[in-house]
Amino acid sequence: TQLLEQSPQFLSIQEGENLTVYCNSSSVFSSLQWYRQEPGEGPVLLVTVVTGGEVKKLKRLTFQFGDARKDSSLHITAAQPGDTGLYLCAGGVPGGKLIFGQGTELSVKP
Amino acid sequence: GAGVSQTPSNKVTEKGKYVELRCDPISGHTALYWYRQSLGQGPEFLIYFQGTGAADDSGLPNDRFFAVRPEGSVSTLKIQRTERGDSAVYLCASSGGGGAADTQYFGPGTRLTVL
Numbered sequence: 001t002q003l004l005e006q007s008p009q010f011l012s013i014q015e016g017e018n019l020t021v022y023c024n025s026s027s028v029f030s031s032l033q034w035y036r037q038e039p040g041e042g043p044v045l046l047v048t049v050v051t052g053g054e055v056k057k058l059k060r061l062t063f064q065f066g067d068a069r070k071d072s073s074l075h076i077t078a079a080q081p082g083d084t085g086l087y088l089c090a091g092g093v094p095g096g097k098l099i100f101g102q103g104t105e106l107s108v109k110p
Numbered sequence: 111g112a113g114v115s116q117t118p119s120n121k122v123t124e125k126g127k128y129v130e131l132r133c134d135p136i137s138g139h140t141a142l143y144w145y146r147q148s149l150g151q152g153p154e155f156l157i158y159f160q161g162t163g164a165a166d167d168s169g170l171p172n173d174r175f176f177a178v179r180p181e182g183s184v185s186t187l188k189i190q191r192t193e194r195g196d197s198a199v200y201l202c203a204s205s206g207g208g209g210a211a212d213t214q215y216f217g218p219g220t221r222l223t224v225l
Contacts, residue, residue, distance in 0.1 A: 004152075006152070029210075030210035030211060031210050031211035040218065040219075041218050041219075042114070042201050042203070042216025042217050042218050042219055043153065043201075043216050044216070045213050045214070045215075048211055048213065050211050088152050088153070090152075090153075092209075092210035092211055092212075093210055094210055095158065095165065095166050095208070095210070096141055096143070096158060096160075096165075096166075096205065096207075096208040096209055096210060096212060096214075097143065097155045097158050097166060097169070098143075098145075098153075098155065098214065099155065100145075100152030100153045100154070101152050102150075102151055102152050103150075103151065103152045
């Protein structure tokens with residue numbers, strides 16, 4: 001069974017601080033996707049990484065896929081209250097289904 | 111509409127009853143997925159359709175759960191003899207191809223409450 005362990009589960013920080021969310025597995029994934037979910041809505045894709053060692057940047061967000069394609073991280077620089085939400089990592093497997101981590105509930109206080 | 115839609119948005123039912131949850135994917139998307147999300151957890155895969163056929167139903171928890179997609183577009187998730195443990199948000203997603211790196215577009219979900 002493929003599992004993704006996401007940490008931390010909860011994170012409460014002040015505006016302007018930096019943070020990193022981790023996603024780890026003992027399994028290799030074809031891709032690693034990061035989603036953000038607001039209350040009452042479905043997850044919305046932020047980024048997909050497919051190559052081991054790949055780094056992608058999206059404004060203040062930096063995503064990294066581990067060399068062995070078993071782990072990933074999301075780093076947010078200078079967090080803002082608008083970054084508040086649930087962040088989910090998901091591993092893509094052949095056949096297309098996604099294996100999700102437990103999620104990280106981020107709260108950024110002004 | 112441009113996105114994935116799900117109906118109803120909320121469903122309250124009594125233990126033992128039958129429920130149907132509907133998903134309208136993005137037009138032209140051949141792949142359709144159902145996930146279940148319990149409070150404080152990430153979504154959990156249930157079933158994946160490629161066209162009209164269920165390509166992977168390994169996530170369905172038991173035989174009370176069944177899903178169909180008869181014309182390769184709209185899908186219905188059916189739950190028989192509902193139990194309190196079935197209470198969760200049921201999410202539907204669609205993608206253009208069904209590959210491991212394809213973007214899945216999620217609907218807002220149906221919140222099912224079994225009393």
